Amino acid sequence: MIYADNKVTDVKIAYIGGGSHGWAWTFMTDLARESAISGTIRLYDIDMEAAKNNECIAKRLFRRDDVVGKWDFTTVGSLQEALTGADFVLISILPGTFEEMQSDVHYPERYGIYQSVGDTSGPGGLLRALRTIPMYVEIANAIKKYSKDAWVINYTNPMTLCVKTLYHVFPEIKAFGCCHEVFGTQKILRNICELTTGIKGIERNEIFVNVLGINHFTWFDQASYKGIDLFPIYRKFIEESFEEGYHDPDRNWANGTFNCAHRVKFDLFQKFGLIAAAGDRHLAEFLPGDWYLKDPETVKSWKFALTTVEQRKVTQKERNERAVRLMNGEEDIELKPTGEEGIMLIKALCGLGRVVSNVNIPNTNGQIPNLPNTAVVETNAVFERNSIKPVVSGRLPEGIRDLIMPHVEDHEMILEAALTCDFELALKAFTSDPLVKGKLSEADARELLTAMIRNTIKYLPEGFKKYI
Known part of the structure; x- marks a missing residue:
C-alpha cells in the first residue's frame, strides 16, 4: 500500500467467493463511491465463470463517469494467486448449493422441527457448519502460507464457526466477522x-x-x-x-x-x-x-x-438474470449507500480515520467476562490503523447467558466433530441444540442426523461416509 495526500493507493484485496451475486455487488457499490482508497481486487471462486462475470460487471461500473473509486478487477484461478501479497482478504461463500440447503432447512420439518433461516444454529446450522469448516481449514492454511499479515473479513454463515475455525487453524490470523x-x-x-x-x-x-x-x-x-x-x-x-x-x-x-x-x-x-x-x-x-x-x-x-429455500432459489434466479443485464449494459448498478461498513473498516485499518463497529472475534480479551475466552463473541471494537481493539462490553445477565451457553458449548463440539469426522460428537451437539432438545427420541435424532449427512455428503470429508 502507498500513502500520500490522505489517500491510500495500491491496496490489494483478495475476494474469496468473488462470483457472489450478493455481497460482491454490494462491495463494488461501496468501492465505487469511495475515492480515498484504490487498488486491485482479485476475484477467486470455485465457479470461475461467475467470478469472470463479476469482473466484467465491475469493469463496466468503474468506467462510468459518476464513479469516483479507482479499482482494477481481475479473476484468478487459485487461492495462491488471490492471496499472495494481499493486504485484505474478504470471504463470502455459499458452502454447498441450494439443494443441500433444502435438506438443512426443510428435512427436519418431517420430524416437527421448524427453522426460519437454517444457516447458523439448529439442525441446518450444524450441517452447514460441517460443510463449511473443512473449507475454512483450507482457506486459513492458505492465508497462513501466502498472506499471513493480511486483515481477513468474513461474511459467511455460520459466522461464529467460520471465525472460530480461522483462529483454530491459524491463531495469529488477523480476522474478524462482519454482520449487519x-x-x-x-x-x-x-x-x-x-x-x-x-x-x-x-x-x-x-x-x-x-x-x-x-x-x-x-x-x-x-x-x-x-x-x-x-x-x-x-x-x-x-x-x-x-x-x-x-x-x-x-x-x-x-x-x-x-x-x-x-x-x-x-x-x-x-x-x-x-x-x-x-x-x-x-x-x-x-x-x-x-x-x-x-x-x-x-x-x-x-x-x-x-x-423457504424455494424462495431463495427464486431470488437467486432473479440475481442470475440481473447479472446478464449488468454484463450486457442493459442495467446499471445504482450508486446509493448500501448501509454496510466494510469499506469504512478497511479505510480505518489503512489509517484513514477511526471507527467503532460491531465485530465477531474471539473473547480472548474478556469482552464479555462471563463467557469463556474460547468463545467467538460479537461486541463493539475500535478500528484504527492496523489495529482492532475490542471493547469490553460487560457481563451478560444470567438469564441471557443461560440461553447463550448451550450454543457456545455446541460450537466447541461442532468444530471438533467437523475436524475429526466424529458422528457421535456431532449427534451430541445436534441433540443439545434448543430447537431439537427434548423434541426427538435418541433413535429419531440419530436417524434424522444420518439422513441429513447423507443429503449433503458430496460436500463433507470422506470420514463421514462410513456413517451413511
Whole structure:
C-alpha cells in the first residue's frame, strides 16, 4: 500500500467467493463511491465463470463517469494467486448449493422441527457448519502460507464457526466477522425514536449502542441518541404496540419471508429487559422450539416467516438474470449507500480515520467476562490503523447467558466433530441444540442426523461416509 495526500493507493484485496451475486455487488457499490482508497481486487471462486462475470460487471461500473473509486478487477484461478501479497482478504461463500440447503432447512420439518433461516444454529446450522469448516481449514492454511499479515473479513454463515475455525487453524490470523443484523436494530430504534419524539433526520450510526452476545443472538444493554436514553422510549412503544408490532414501511412482514414485525424482539425485551439486536427469524432459532417455532401457525402469530429455500432459489434466479443485464449494459448498478461498513473498516485499518463497529472475534480479551475466552463473541471494537481493539462490553445477565451457553458449548463440539469426522460428537451437539432438545427420541435424532449427512455428503470429508 502507498500513502500520500490522505489517500491510500495500491491496496490489494483478495475476494474469496468473488462470483457472489450478493455481497460482491454490494462491495463494488461501496468501492465505487469511495475515492480515498484504490487498488486491485482479485476475484477467486470455485465457479470461475461467475467470478469472470463479476469482473466484467465491475469493469463496466468503474468506467462510468459518476464513479469516483479507482479499482482494477481481475479473476484468478487459485487461492495462491488471490492471496499472495494481499493486504485484505474478504470471504463470502455459499458452502454447498441450494439443494443441500433444502435438506438443512426443510428435512427436519418431517420430524416437527421448524427453522426460519437454517444457516447458523439448529439442525441446518450444524450441517452447514460441517460443510463449511473443512473449507475454512483450507482457506486459513492458505492465508497462513501466502498472506499471513493480511486483515481477513468474513461474511459467511455460520459466522461464529467460520471465525472460530480461522483462529483454530491459524491463531495469529488477523480476522474478524462482519454482520449487519445490529445495524437493522439500530434503524428500528432510530425509527421508533423519530415516531415518538418528533425528531427527524436521525442517522442510524447516531444510535449509540453497547453490543454483547454471539452472532445472530446479540443484545444491547445500552442505547442512546444524543444523550437520550432509548430504553424508556422502546419500553413504552412495546407496551403500546406489542400485539401489532413495528412495521417497517420498507419491509412489512406480510410482504416477504425475510421480513418481520419485530414481535419476537419485543417479547424478549419484556422477558429479559435487554434489546435483542438481530432479526426475529434469527433470534427465534436460538431459543427452545416451543417459544416461537413450534409450528407454522405459531410463527405466523409472531408475525415473521419460515423463509423457504424455494424462495431463495427464486431470488437467486432473479440475481442470475440481473447479472446478464449488468454484463450486457442493459442495467446499471445504482450508486446509493448500501448501509454496510466494510469499506469504512478497511479505510480505518489503512489509517484513514477511526471507527467503532460491531465485530465477531474471539473473547480472548474478556469482552464479555462471563463467557469463556474460547468463545467467538460479537461486541463493539475500535478500528484504527492496523489495529482492532475490542471493547469490553460487560457481563451478560444470567438469564441471557443461560440461553447463550448451550450454543457456545455446541460450537466447541461442532468444530471438533467437523475436524475429526466424529458422528457421535456431532449427534451430541445436534441433540443439545434448543430447537431439537427434548423434541426427538435418541433413535429419531440419530436417524434424522444420518439422513441429513447423507443429503449433503458430496460436500463433507470422506470420514463421514462410513456413517451413511
